[in-house]
Amino acid sequence: xxxxxxxxxxxxxxxxxxxxxxxxxxxxxxxxxxxxxxxxxxxxxxxxxxxxxxxxxxxxxxxxxxxxxxxxxxxxxxxxxxxxxxxxxxxxxxxxxxxxxxxxxxxxxxxxxxxxxxxxxxxxxxxxxxxxxxxxxxxxxxxxxxxxxxxxxxxxxxxxxxxxxxxxxxxxxxxxxxxxxxxxxxxxxxxxxxxxxxxxxxxxxxxxxxxxxxxxxxxxxxxxxxxxxxxxxxxxxxxxxxxxxxxxxxxxxxxxxxxxxxxxxxxxxxxxxxxxxxxxxxxxxxxxxxxxxxxxxxxxxx
Amino acid sequence: xxxxxxxxxxxxxxxxxxxxxxxxxxxxxxxxxxxxxxxxxxxxxxxxxxxxxxxxxxxxxxxxxxxxxxxxxxxxxxxxxxxxxxxxxxxxxxxxxxxxxxxxxxxxxxxxxxxxxxxxxxxxxxxxxxxxxxxxxxxxxxxxxxxxxxxxxxxxxxxxxxxxxxxxxxxxxxxxxxxxxxxxxxxxxxxxxxxxxxxxxxxxxxxxxxxxxxxxxxxxxxxxxxxxxxxxxxxxxxxxxxxxxxxxxxxxxxxxxxxxxxxxxxxxxxxxxxxxxxxxxxxxxxxxxxxxxxxxxxxxxx
Numbered sequence: 001x002x003x004x005x006x007x008x009x010x011x012x013x014x015x016x017x018x019x020x021x022x023x024x025x026x027x028x029x030x031x032x033x034x035x036x037x038x039x040x041x042x043x044x045x046x047x048x049x050x051x052x053x054x055x056x057x058x059x060x061x062x063x064x065x066x067x068x069x070x071x072x073x074x075x076x077x078x079x080x081x082x083x084x085x086x087x088x089x090x091x092x093x094x095x096x097x098x099x100x101x102x103x104x105x106x107x108x109x110x111x112x113x114x115x116x117x118x119x120x121x122x123x124x125x126x127x128x129x130x131x132x133x134x135x136x137x138x139x140x141x142x143x144x145x146x147x148x149x150x151x152x153x154x155x156x157x158x159x160x161x162x163x164x165x166x167x168x169x170x171x172x173x174x175x176x177x178x179x180x181x182x183x184x185x186x187x188x189x190x191x192x193x194x195x196x197x198x199x200x201x202x203x204x205x206x207x208x209x210x211x212x213x214x215x216x217x218x219x220x221x222x223x224x225x226x227x228x229x230x231x232x233x234x235x236x237x238x239x240x241x242x243x244x245x246x247x248x249x250x251x252x253x254x255x256x257x258x259x260x261x262x263x264x265x266x267x268x269x270x271x272x273x274x275x276x277x278x279x280x281x282x283x284x285x286x287x288x289x290x291x292x293x294x295x296x297x298x299x300x301x302x
Numbered sequence: 303x304x305x306x307x308x309x310x311x312x313x314x315x316x317x318x319x320x321x322x323x324x325x326x327x328x329x330x331x332x333x334x335x336x337x338x339x340x341x342x343x344x345x346x347x348x349x350x351x352x353x354x355x356x357x358x359x360x361x362x363x364x365x366x367x368x369x370x371x372x373x374x375x376x377x378x379x380x381x382x383x384x385x386x387x388x389x390x391x392x393x394x395x396x397x398x399x400x401x402x403x404x405x406x407x408x409x410x411x412x413x414x415x416x417x418x419x420x421x422x423x424x425x426x427x428x429x430x431x432x433x434x435x436x437x438x439x440x441x442x443x444x445x446x447x448x449x450x451x452x453x454x455x456x457x458x459x460x461x462x463x464x465x466x467x468x469x470x471x472x473x474x475x476x477x478x479x480x481x482x483x484x485x486x487x488x489x490x491x492x493x494x495x496x497x498x499x500x501x502x503x504x505x506x507x508x509x510x511x512x513x514x515x516x517x518x519x520x521x522x523x524x525x526x527x528x529x530x531x532x533x534x535x536x537x538x539x540x541x542x543x544x545x546x547x548x549x550x551x552x553x554x555x556x557x558x559x560x561x562x563x564x565x566x567x568x569x570x571x572x573x574x575x576x577x578x579x580x581x582x583x584x585x586x587x588x589x590x591x592x593x594x595x596x597x598x599x600x601x602x603x604x
Binding site: 178182192199200201206210 | 481
């Protein structure tokens with residue numbers, strides 16, 4: 001009984017999180033198109049939204065939704081807005097640059113929470129984000145993943161565009177996921193490039209785009225024109241706070257993978273966000289690249 | 303008895319390898335100053351040398367020793383020279399770029415060995431080099447490590463220059479060696495940069511200099527001027543053919559580490575070559591960087 005009851009409650013709370021809830025869904029927005037995509041998805045489900053755009057990070061396009069602009073350090077304004085708009089459910093989404101703390105002006109709400117803010121220190125990004133989630137939860141907010149609200153933003157399973165990986169590509173996919181899993185356990189990064197079994201590049205702090213630019217440069221210096229081979233693999237780190245920090249690909253990732261002469265991109269299905277899905281898939285199709293969602297069960301040691 | 307005998311024979315063959323041998327020591331030379339440093343070290347020990355300089359890779363300075371220039375693909379000329387000069391002992395040393403096979407002209411000796419050459423394929427560099435060693439051994443040559451001939455070319459233990467790592471640096475050293483060991487097991491690379499426990503960069507095919515340039519760029523974008531922190535760690539991969547492919551540092555590595563704002567460089571003692579030792583240490587001292595040889599016993603999982 002109690003198990004069924006717990007399960008029913010869980011399902012209720014989940015469907016609650018997805019669509020219903022009280023008050024609008026608050027979207028704390030970094031850069032890129034995902035915050036608006038999420039707001040559209042929530043709105044289509046009948047859920048009101050209020051976007052809290054981080055100044056200098058979020059796109060001006062958030063202005064087509066109810067919104068408030070926040071600067072880094074305006075923690076008091078964040079809580080005042082959430083209170084004022086009656087938001088209890090939050091999603092944090094979009095890319096952010098690590099702020100230069102020397103130039104951040106802290107408001108009164110930030111000063112009050114200074115011991116927490118100082119505790120963020122200089123760990124991995126993952127540590128910072130999971131601390132932020134715990135901080136918001138300690139204030140009584142519910143933090144949801146973008147995929148809980150709009151599963152269509154996540155990569156599905158199998159072939160996502162027109163092209164499928166060959167058997168050779170599949171071998172590179174497995175090798176690349178093996179590297180990404182090993183790196184993830186060391187809290188290093190979320191991506192690697194493998195070409196014919198050879199690890200060409202590994203991502204740490206520089207990000208996927210910089211890693212792909214390096215691959216393009218390495219292959220230009222190599223032996224001339226070749227048919228596209230090799231794969232970019234992306235997956236979250238084990239233990240990563242997947243509600244707020246999922247790896248993301250978009251049309252730019254595909255363009256850079258094409259420039260690096262890769263055959264395609266493989267992502268952990270259900271655990272990687274796709275920005276501008278239509279454009280991302282169209283770009284892959286145009287360049288003849290595969291986009292592949294690797295099933296969770298196949299992720300090694302996950 | 304037989305154990306003691308075997309040990310005596312091993313020691314005899316080792317001292318033989320180091321200095322005595324019959325005929326001059328053949329040095330197959332790639333780029334940089336190490337081939338000449340090795341030739342000097344062998345000469346100082348009374349061993350004659352003959353340098354086989356790879357055209358486009360080896361420095362013109364090899365001309366002060368008995369030498370022959372070889373192009374990529376001149377495998378027949380290599381064996382003819384070794385025969386002519388009565389060389390049975392070989393060292394392969396110095397940096398090489400992966401040749402563009404489309405532009406290599408193979409001589410008759412290469413054609414005869416084409417099945418082997420084709421088998422080199424596109425594995426990791428390590429695979430290629432250990433195959434080359436097995437190939438030369440199959441022809442009856444003895445392949446030695448540079449450190450067998452001239453141990454002074456290897457990094458020693460502990461503090462190598464004027465500066466020693468702090469306790470915080472030691473923690474970064476341990477973290478960085480942990481990452482390098484994990485990467486090495488995946489045949490990825492030999493180096494990583496860790497700053498206050500955070501993995502800033504990981505080396506794959508781009509090489510250490512490119513990785514350090516990336517770190518400098520990342521830190522410029524970060525929060526302004528900081529006191530130097532973090533460490534570059536270098537160590538061979540487990541199972542790597544250490545006779546022909548040891549990681550190397552030199553004055554340029556130290557300059558780039560300084561530009562990246564690191565506190566120092568740690569290498570696996572006895573398993574990393576130092577090019578231009580005097581200049582390397584002087585450069586580290588000038589910039590206030592530590593150079594540290596980490597004891598083999600401390601290398602995790604080695």
